[in-house]
Structures are given as C-alpha cells and as structure tokens.
Amino acid sequence: MLPAEDLKLVVEKIGRQPNELEQGIFLNLWSEHCSYRSSWPLLKNFKTTGENVIIGPGDDAAVVKFDDEHILSIAMESHNHPSYIDPYSGAATGVGGIVRDVISMGTLPVAVLAPFYLGPLDSDKNRWIFDNILQGSADYAETIKVAGIRGESYFDERYNGNPLVNVVCVGLGKKDNLMTSISKTPGNRFILFGSKTGRDGLGGAAFASADMSEDDTPARETIPSGDAELEKRVIDATMEIIEKKLIECCRDLGASGLTGATVEMAEKGGFGFTMIVDDVPLFFDDLTVYEIMLSETQERMLAEVKPENMEAVMEIMKKHNVLATDVGYLTEDPIYRVTYKGKVEAELPIEFIVSGVPKCELPSEAPAPRTEALLSKKPALPADMKACILNMLSSYNLASRKSVWEKYAKTTLPIVCGESGGDAGIIKVTDQKGVAMTCGCEPAICLLDPYTGSVMTVVENAMNLAVKGALGLCLVDNLNFGNPNKPEQYWYLKQSVLGLSDAAKKLNIPVVGGNVSLYNESAEFDTAILPTPAIGALGIVSFEKPVPSSFFKEAGETVLLIGTTKPELGGSEYYRVSDLEDAGTVPTVPENYDKIVEAITKACATGDVTSAHDISRGGLAKALASMLTDVGAEIDLTALSIDRADELLFSESPARAILTVKSTNKIAEIMNGIPCTVIGKTVAGGGLKIQTGKEEIVLTKEEIDDASASIEKAMKIGYKYE
Known part of the structure; x- marks a missing residue:
C-alpha cells in the first residue's frame, strides 16, 4: 500500500511495521494533495505576507483585512478527478467543500467563482460533462444561498479525460469572529x-x-x-x-x-x-x-x-x-x-x-525549443476580415457565456452588485466600499512559455480589477499540472510558480493561499492537461465615484486604448483557430506593467471613465465586440502602425485596456508616460465599425450576437451520453 521508500522511513521512525490503518494515514497525508511533497520547495517563492494579510497559507482559508470592522476570507480548491467520473456530484461537492473552508474561519460565504477547463463541445461526452458541472455547481450554490458571481470556461482537447473544476469562495465576516x-x-x-x-x-x-x-x-x-x-x-x-x-x-x-x-x-x-x-x-x-x-x-x-x-x-x-x-x-x-x-x-x-x-524538488527538463520555422510561421491573411472576426467570436473560447453561466450564477443576493459578463464581480460590503473579484488563467500561452503565461495570468486578473478602480488586495492559486515525476511536467510547474511569484511581487499582491492539483493526465486519451495555473484575486472598490461599466453606456464618448499592441500571436486564440498554436512569438509583457495597472486603476477610480474593459483573449476585436450594447463604436486603428489586420485585431499583448470618457484631459494626465491612444468614439445603434488602415469593417450587433452564441447553440444540441 505505502510506497517502499515511505514505508522504510515510517518503520525507521516508529520502530515497527505500520498496520493497515497507519499505512493509510501516511498514504493520504503524505500524498501530494495533502503534503505538497514535490511542490512545497517551489511554493516557498511566493510572498505571502502584507499589511492587510491576517492569515496566510496553512489554514482552511486565508483572511485579509477589509476595514477596521470587516474581514474577507478566500480559498481556492479543485475537484478535478471526481468531476470526470460524476461531474454533477464532483462540481457540487467542490462548491460545498470550499464553502466549508470559508465558514470555518468565522466568515459567511458570499460568493463563489468557478474557473472550468474542459474538452471541446463538439463531443457528446464533453457537453454532458459541462452541463452537469454547471448544473451541480448551480444547484448547490442556490440551495445554500451563495452567489455564483464569476467564472471562466476554457476549452481544449487536452482536457479530454481530465476536466478541471476549480472553485474560489469568498467570505465576509466581522473581525471579532475570526x-x-x-x-x-x-x-x-x-x-x-x-x-x-x-x-x-x-x-x-x-x-x-x-x-x-x-x-x-x-x-x-x-x-x-x-x-x-x-x-x-x-x-x-x-x-x-x-x-x-x-x-x-x-x-x-x-x-x-x-x-x-x-x-x-x-x-x-x-x-x-x-x-x-x-x-x-x-x-x-x-x-x-x-x-x-x-x-x-x-x-x-x-x-x-x-x-x-x-x-x-x-x-x-x-x-x-x-x-x-x-x-x-x-x-x-x-x-x-x-x-x-x-x-x-x-x-x-x-x-x-x-x-x-520527505519534500524535495524533482528533476525538471524543458521541452525541445520550437524551431525558427514555427516561430516565423503565419497564417495567410484572411481575404474576408469581417468573416474572420465573426468566426473568431464563435470560437468556444471567445463566445458569450451568458446563457450557460446564467445557470451557474442564478443565485442572486442583495449583497451582490455590478453586472453580468464584465471583467470582475463586485460585492457590496458597506455603502462606501465593496470587494471586486476575478479568476482565470492563460493555458495556451503557459504551454508555450509557462513563465510568461503565468505572469500574464496575474497581469490579466489585476487588469480585471483595475478597470473597476480596484488595486489587487490578495490572490490565491490552483496549480493544475500533469505528473510531476515527468521532468517536462515538473518544469512547467516550476516555471509557472516563478512567473506567478514574480508578477505578484511586482504588483504587490500577496499570494495568501491555494491548492496544488497534479497528476492531471488521462490514460484514456494519452494526454496531459495544458499547464493551468488558475488564480482568483480580490481588490477593494470605492463607491464614492461611479464604478466604470464593462459595456458602452453613452454615445459621443471618446474611446481610448491604453497600452501597447504588438504583432505577437504565439499561443493566441487566433492562431489556435488557425491551427497554428505553436507558431509565432508569445507576447512580451511590458516591463512597466505594474505602472500600467496602477494608472488604469487610478483613472477608473476618478469617476470620469464611463466604461472600461481589459483586452485579453481574442485581442481588440473581442474586447470591442464584448462592450456593445445599444451603443456601438466607430474605431480607427491606423495610429497603431501594424500592417496586418489580423495582428492588429487579434494580438493578445498584455496590460491593455479600452476606456471611454467624455473628456480626455484628466485621463491623459494620469497616463503620463503610458501609451494612451484615441482610437474612436461611441455611437448610437450598437454596431461596430473598424478602420484597420487598409479596409473598413462593419459589423452589426445582430451579427456579433449570432456569432457569439456558439456555446448556447452547442448546448442546445444536447448529448447522448450517460
């Protein structure tokens, strides 16, 4: 039962052979899941303390200060393996377990966030898994009256046979009840x-x-x-x-x-x-x-x-x-x-x-480097860029989650404010302040460059908070990887931890807790999952000034692009759709990303920004399309000086955001030294007109909504799997 080396160590310590129960105790408590035996040497890189951290890693949940009276708890866990066998129960008990972690700290659970990573929805079994994961989470959360406020769903064939069900829970309590x-x-x-x-x-x-x-x-x-x-x-x-x-x-x-x-x-x-x-x-x-x-x-x-x-x-x-x-x-x-x-x-x-x-680092070995031929390979420029945009918006990783996530987020409590489908959810704590929360990961980029992909994961979540005017308060992680005994898989884990750690330190966001889920490999499909260092993050929001919407609100406003767009598409959704995932250079993270996050946060807290949206997966095209309401936009991107329209529209360069303002003066002053480009104006009607420099692309809101409904359409097909 107990591995030979562990058994030898136990016998030496206790002076006899352990019985079956004693072996079971060691087998479970010395497992990677409980003891972090191969990951702990890496996790020591994290900075886990800060002025607002009350309890860091090591308890059921972390606790941070909200104000002099209130505390927040946060925990993140996975229920991956059980959710493949019985997705409804696996997801439901994932929610239940993380909620109990939060109540054990003396805090009342007020929200759950759920990043899910699954195989593509063109499979009956994957649709069955996704539907039951959503339903199990939703039913459990609704019964216990905890709001499902945010999530991520990411699809890739390497999650076939090993879906990831990660759950974050946030609790709110009084300091005296800690x-x-x-x-x-x-x-x-x-x-x-x-x-x-x-x-x-x-x-x-x-x-x-x-x-x-x-x-x-x-x-x-x-x-x-x-x-x-x-x-x-x-x-x-x-x-x-x-x-x-x-x-x-x-x-x-x-x-x-x-x-x-x-x-x-x-x-x-x-x-x-x-x-x-x-x-x-x-x-x-x-x-x-x-x-x-x-x-x-x-x-x-x-x-x-x-x-x-x-x-x-x-x-x-x-x-x-x-x-x-x-x-x-x-x-x-x-x-x-x-x-x-x-x-x-x-x-x-x-x-x-x-x-x-025994805890120790394991051998690690980087995979063979990509060839110059791959790095320089690009798809042919699409003849019909409008059709290309609509095709991108119908990708499962870019399509609207609104209809399916409504199933998960159907629990709504008076304490929840904000909007569905935005960058971050918001919980109202007092009349003056609330807590913003976000979760997610960049798995495709982590596959090509786990260090950069993990840095981008932290930056992306910090940007989700920033566009609500919230600086990062703390983060938790769920490190989902393959078998650590395989040197290449351990290398992915090691590089990802370094990336998360370095980015969190630079942004001054303590890593207060998390979970390690290794051995995510499928003998059924002979695959390992994509490296998936998912995180959840919190920030404090002030209600003294209006919090920016994630969607266009008023016609006649100036549209600003913050940050630098580069023609780097390696690991992008555009290349994935083009079957060129391994091609091209992965994005470079600007050295001053901390200053960019800080400036966007400051700008969005002024009350002068009407709407704001982070730019991430799918690039500018996806971000702009996501902001449409009955208000649309006319956009001119010629000032960005990128020749290829696909690189212009679908680049996933990090630390970028779209802001809309009535006046640019104060925002331009705040963005001193940070790229801030006027790219258009908001207009009535809800459509999107984009000038790339070589052509004008006109998209109606109806066309965008139809393309973005691909997940809803896939789930309506149903499944023949039990």
Whole structure:
C-alpha cells in the first residue's frame, strides 16, 4: 500500500511495521494533495505576507483585512478527478467543500467563482460533462444561498479525460469572529457535526495524487455526493457557535477526512489527539475503522469545545437539526491515537505524520525549443476580415457565456452588485466600499512559455480589477499540472510558480493561499492537461465615484486604448483557430506593467471613465465586440502602425485596456508616460465599425450576437451520453 521508500522511513521512525490503518494515514497525508511533497520547495517563492494579510497559507482559508470592522476570507480548491467520473456530484461537492473552508474561519460565504477547463463541445461526452458541472455547481450554490458571481470556461482537447473544476469562495465576516484551525488546550473535546460518515470519497487525497486511468478509477458511487440542504444547516450552526464564542477552533473535513482534520488541528497547537471511532455516526454499520477514518463524506465539520461549553454547542446543533457527537480530545503527549471497540488501532507520533514527509524538488527538463520555422510561421491573411472576426467570436473560447453561466450564477443576493459578463464581480460590503473579484488563467500561452503565461495570468486578473478602480488586495492559486515525476511536467510547474511569484511581487499582491492539483493526465486519451495555473484575486472598490461599466453606456464618448499592441500571436486564440498554436512569438509583457495597472486603476477610480474593459483573449476585436450594447463604436486603428489586420485585431499583448470618457484631459494626465491612444468614439445603434488602415469593417450587433452564441447553440444540441 505505502510506497517502499515511505514505508522504510515510517518503520525507521516508529520502530515497527505500520498496520493497515497507519499505512493509510501516511498514504493520504503524505500524498501530494495533502503534503505538497514535490511542490512545497517551489511554493516557498511566493510572498505571502502584507499589511492587510491576517492569515496566510496553512489554514482552511486565508483572511485579509477589509476595514477596521470587516474581514474577507478566500480559498481556492479543485475537484478535478471526481468531476470526470460524476461531474454533477464532483462540481457540487467542490462548491460545498470550499464553502466549508470559508465558514470555518468565522466568515459567511458570499460568493463563489468557478474557473472550468474542459474538452471541446463538439463531443457528446464533453457537453454532458459541462452541463452537469454547471448544473451541480448551480444547484448547490442556490440551495445554500451563495452567489455564483464569476467564472471562466476554457476549452481544449487536452482536457479530454481530465476536466478541471476549480472553485474560489469568498467570505465576509466581522473581525471579532475570526476563527482558526489551531487547537488550544489539552482536555478540550472535539465535536464532529454534520453528515453521517459513509464510504464516499474513500482515499480521495491519494486518488487526487494519481493519474486518471480506467484501471484505478473509483466507481461512480464512491465519488462524494453533496447534500446542500444539510450544508445550509451546517453553515447556520457553525456561524452561531462561532458568534457565541462557544468553540476554540474549527475545521472542515476535506482531504483525508477525519484523519486529516484531527491530525492537523492537534499538531498545529503542539498537542496529541485521542480519536474515539466508536462515537462516529455511520451510514453503514459494517464500515471498517480504515473506512471511517479516511472517508471523505461531505458536509462534516470538526470543532474544539471546552467541556463547560459542550451542552450549549449540542443545543445549537439540535436547534439546526445537525447531528453532532463527541469523537475525541486533545492530549498533552504528542501522540495520535485511534481507538475502536476498546482497542488502539493506530498510535503514531503526530508531528512525524505532518512533518515527516520527505519534500524535495524533482528533476525538471524543458521541452525541445520550437524551431525558427514555427516561430516565423503565419497564417495567410484572411481575404474576408469581417468573416474572420465573426468566426473568431464563435470560437468556444471567445463566445458569450451568458446563457450557460446564467445557470451557474442564478443565485442572486442583495449583497451582490455590478453586472453580468464584465471583467470582475463586485460585492457590496458597506455603502462606501465593496470587494471586486476575478479568476482565470492563460493555458495556451503557459504551454508555450509557462513563465510568461503565468505572469500574464496575474497581469490579466489585476487588469480585471483595475478597470473597476480596484488595486489587487490578495490572490490565491490552483496549480493544475500533469505528473510531476515527468521532468517536462515538473518544469512547467516550476516555471509557472516563478512567473506567478514574480508578477505578484511586482504588483504587490500577496499570494495568501491555494491548492496544488497534479497528476492531471488521462490514460484514456494519452494526454496531459495544458499547464493551468488558475488564480482568483480580490481588490477593494470605492463607491464614492461611479464604478466604470464593462459595456458602452453613452454615445459621443471618446474611446481610448491604453497600452501597447504588438504583432505577437504565439499561443493566441487566433492562431489556435488557425491551427497554428505553436507558431509565432508569445507576447512580451511590458516591463512597466505594474505602472500600467496602477494608472488604469487610478483613472477608473476618478469617476470620469464611463466604461472600461481589459483586452485579453481574442485581442481588440473581442474586447470591442464584448462592450456593445445599444451603443456601438466607430474605431480607427491606423495610429497603431501594424500592417496586418489580423495582428492588429487579434494580438493578445498584455496590460491593455479600452476606456471611454467624455473628456480626455484628466485621463491623459494620469497616463503620463503610458501609451494612451484615441482610437474612436461611441455611437448610437450598437454596431461596430473598424478602420484597420487598409479596409473598413462593419459589423452589426445582430451579427456579433449570432456569432457569439456558439456555446448556447452547442448546448442546445444536447448529448447522448450517460
């Protein structure tokens, strides 16, 4: 069961052969998913502290200061492997798990963001996966009354067999209710509350640290299933016992189930723990101690309670109809003991369980460099540029997500403000301020240059905040990669971490938490996923001045292009559509991208910018098309001095944005030294007219809307897959 080298290390430490349960404890807690054994040496590059960081990496969720009264929590997790086998349950429990991470910090979940990465929708199975991922997320979020406020859906054939379901949750709370998972006092009892324990998710941490193959894929019935109605009661009960100061620490039961929670909570306080398995409520009477301790049944929480508070806690659980039992206690001696039916089933040094795992960098090797022939290759210039734009807008990676994401984001609470389909979502916290949030990644560019692609990922998310007038407050990551034991895959991971780290430091955005999801490879399709370092980011928004819309609002305004456009299309959606993904030079990130982000943020906070939109995937053509309402634009790009219309329209040069203003004076002053070009004006009618220098392209809003509806059309086809 336990790998030979790990088994040898354990035997040397404890002086005997571990039994089956003890091996299972090490197998799961020493997995990559729990211990970061090969990724931790890289993650140390991140700057995790800052003036607003209250709790950084290491707890269920990170916590940052919003103002003197309020705190924000944020966590990001993945549920990738389960979501391929049972996408509805996999996605639903992904939402449920990340929500419990947030409530364990004493904060109420107010929004979830979901970056999803899947195979193309021309496959019945992929449409089935996408539909069920959306439905599972939406149903769970709606039942627990948490808004699905933002997301990303990205399609590529290398996600066939291994879709990525990443979820970010943001919580809001009062500073006085802050909770951690650090245990406090020997003799205190531990209350397990929520669902009964079953076999679902058994060994999930170990499963998440292995390649997907048909030989070792668990049966669908063992994938954790969610009970959102119970989750809502658990949320309410948890918040009440925290607000009434009845518990000392709290944690969600996630990876490795009861074992993971009890071991890590006790060890953080420097104590031991005695687990009484007999008192764990069970779905099935025939569960073994191994199954009970390592099951990942959902909707379960664990809390440390002083003996004198036990009765009050149990009364609150009863009031909310939440099952709760006393399952163990903290001890002075640093030993982890599991007892069952009067017998000690496991007895291990607790610090060794947590810290004894060997951590080291693995061999890394860059893939063979692309040839000069590829770097210089370009598609023939399209004869019909209008048709080319419409074809691009119908690409699954550029098409409108409005209809399908409405399924996910159908939960709407009064606390949510802002607009659907913009760059960042906004949560109103006070009358004066709110929090903006965004998520996403640049997988295609990460494949060609993981360092640059990861820098662009941070810059793109910072720009999404900037166009709302918000500077980055913090970010979390979900590092989705292939098998780290393959030198090329480990190289992608290593370069991506360096890129994320360097960009976050330059933008002064602390990396406060995250998750590593490795071994994302499919034996079924003989593929590894694209390198996908997805992130979620927060920023603070002021409501003292109007927040810019993501869409054109008024005719007669000046349209400004901020930043520099270069003819660099390697990894762009245009080249992907042209079957030239590996061709061309990847974008170069301007050295002063921090100054660009800062200037755009400042400009968009003045109240003088009516609308603002970041330029990213799909370039200028996509950004302009996305801004259309019943107000359109007449655009002249001749001043950009790029000869080829496709390079002009579809370049994905980073750190660029479109702003519309009534007067350019103040904005030009703010943009001192940063490229700021007048490229047109807004007009009534909702259409788009673009002068490239060699031709004029006229697009109606109806043509753009029809092209952009390709995802909606694909999903209406349905699927014949179960």
